[in-house]
Amino acid sequence: MDEETRYEAVRSRDARFDGEFFFAVETTGIYCRPSCPAVTPKQRNVRYYTTAAAAQGSGFRACRRCRPDAVPGSAEWNVRADVVGRAMRLIGDGVVDREGVGGLAARLGYSTRQVQRQLTAEVGAGPVALARAQRAHTARVLLQTTGLPVTEIAFAAGFASVRQFNDTIRAVYASTPSALRAAASREGPGARRADAPAAGIPLRLAHRGPYRSTAVFDLLAQEAVAGVEDMSGPRGRRTYRRTLRLPYGTGVVAVNECPDGQASQPGGWLDTRLHLTDLRDLTTAVQRLRRLFDLDADPYAVDERLGADPRLAASVAARPGLRSPGAADPDELAVRALVGRPAAERLVRRYGKVLDAAHESLTHVFPEPAVLAEAEPDGPLGTLTAALADGTLRLDAGADRDAAQAAMLALPGLDAHTVAAIRTRALGDPDVAPPGEDVPEVWRPWRSYGVRHLRAEDEEAVARGEGRREVGPPDPGRESAAGGHGPAPR
Structure with missing residues (x-):
């Protein structure tokens, strides 16, 4: 977009662009999201940034009204397969905090200088600044939603010292940690606080545009692996829960379905x-949930492209904001795609890590690839988990999608349909066409969403008793899962 287009988005307070860019006002020293409700500044005083970190690096502080650090992420990073897109996904997953810039560069196969140069040129900030902005947001969430001591929050958010934490909060929010916490307490009924870690951290996972949560929750309910996932409540008001394996520990999350009346709203969140x-796992857990629920998608761009094709026009009109869900744990998704749900449940019972304290029906974390590779070394399952365990196959947030696909196709027992399902879900690729299917090039770069529309039409046809026209493999983890043809565990 040029500056005229961006200013028009700011002037009209267009929420479609929240997270796609940020604007800062030189006369106030504040940066905002495009939909900020404040008085529109004069165009000559406005500067534009690709990321919040770039605005912060130029000396601007976050607006207290629109909270620009809490917007959905840019859909661009999920679409792009180049080094910048991969780097942004890895930074979001917390790699810089855990492994430093050197670890990020090693995962990308570039030198630290090359990574720094490319990120700065493309997004206006290097990996350290991007990670710093993310730590500041994590700290604000903990300050305003928990009663944890400030010192614990500083280290949980990834800061190396309390002094660094205090300096960053002052620079980003023009406030002290205590003042941020006090401001949240004054917000009244809308302010939510967990007084103890045992109560969990309440979050609002923001999304852009309409969100067809019913379709996503239907899919997760069909796939749910006992012990690791469950779904409760009536359709339209369900709660999805699952366990998470994270870098520093484990987690249990509960996500509420949007009420039916909110599905077509231009933005919102999942409670x-x-x-x-x-608590050091907070940032990583949030990013993995965002990928699972496809919360950083741009439904306006997707629906505009797909709705222009007569084949999908009616479906897009009937299902605005239909998402292409990802995976909370890519390695787990790959195993489930290979063996199917019944076998996955047996793997959980035999080899899954038992939670220290069960959360009702949630009792286990899905077994790690290394555990499965040792316990079930033979056949396609053993080959797949060994490749995941030794790094021959990488499915993390920054994986090279083409390289991962080539590595999977070289493994025995993984056919092209199963690999396409893994690429779509585990790697979050928005542009996958099942092999051998009539998925036109004109749907690019949103072919994964087009396939999701075709499946939605099929499922409604089955419900009407009209039969199924299958498009590629069903989703991983269901009874008729893609694959499901691997050997059952011994």
């Missing part, structure tokens, strides 16, 4: 409560 054994 979530997150229980963590180690």
Whole structure:
């Protein structure tokens, strides 16, 4: 977009662009999201930034009215397969906090100088600044939603010292940690606080545009693996819960379905409560949930492209904001795609890590690839988990999608349909066409969403008794899962 287009989005307070860019006002020293309700500044005083970190790096502080740090992420990073897109996904997953810039560069296969140069040129900030902005947001969430001591929050958010934490909060929010916490307490009924870690951290996972949560929750209910996931409540008001394996510990999350009347609203959030054994996992857990529920998608761009094709026009009109869900744990998704749900449940019972304290029906974390590779070394399952365990196959947030696909196709027992399902879900690729299917090039770069529309039409046809026209494999984890043809565990 040029500056005229961006200013028009700011002037009209267009929420479609929240997270796609930020604007800062030189006369106030504040940066905002495009939909900020404040008085529109004069165009000559406005500057534009690709990321919040770039605005912060230029000396601007976050607006207290529109909270620009809490917007959905840019859909661009999920679409792009180049080094910048991969780097942004890895930074979101917390790699810089855990492994430093050197670890990020090693995962990308570039030098630290190359990564720094490319990120700065493309998004206006290097990996350290991007990670710093993310730590500041995590700290604000903990300050305003929990009663944890400030010192614990500083280290949980990833800061190396309390002094660094205090300096960053002052620079980003023009406030002290205590003042941020006090401001949240004054917000009244809308302010939510967990007084103890055992109560979990209440979150609002923001999304852009309309969100067809019913379709996502239907899919998760069909796939649910006992012991690791469950779904409760009536359709339209369900709660999805699952366990998470995270870098520092484990987690249990509960996510509420949007009420039916909110599905077509131009933006909103999913109410979530997150229980963590180690608060340092907060940022990573949130990013993995965002990928699972496809919360950073741009439904306006998707629906505009797909709705222009007569084949999908009616479906897009009937299902605005239909999402292409990802995975909370890519390695787990790959195993489930291979063996199917019944076998996955047996793997959980035999080899899954038992939670220290069960959360009702949630009792286990899905077994790690290394555990499965040792316990079930033979056949396609053993080959897949060994490749995941030794790094021959990488499915993390920054994986090269083409390289991962080539590695999977080289493994025995993984056919092209199963690999396409894994690429769509585990790697979050928005542009996957099942092999051998009539998925036109004109749907690019949103072919995964087009396939989701075709499946939705099929499922409604089955419900009407009209039979199914299958498009590619069903989703991983269901009774007729993609694959499901691997050997059952011994």
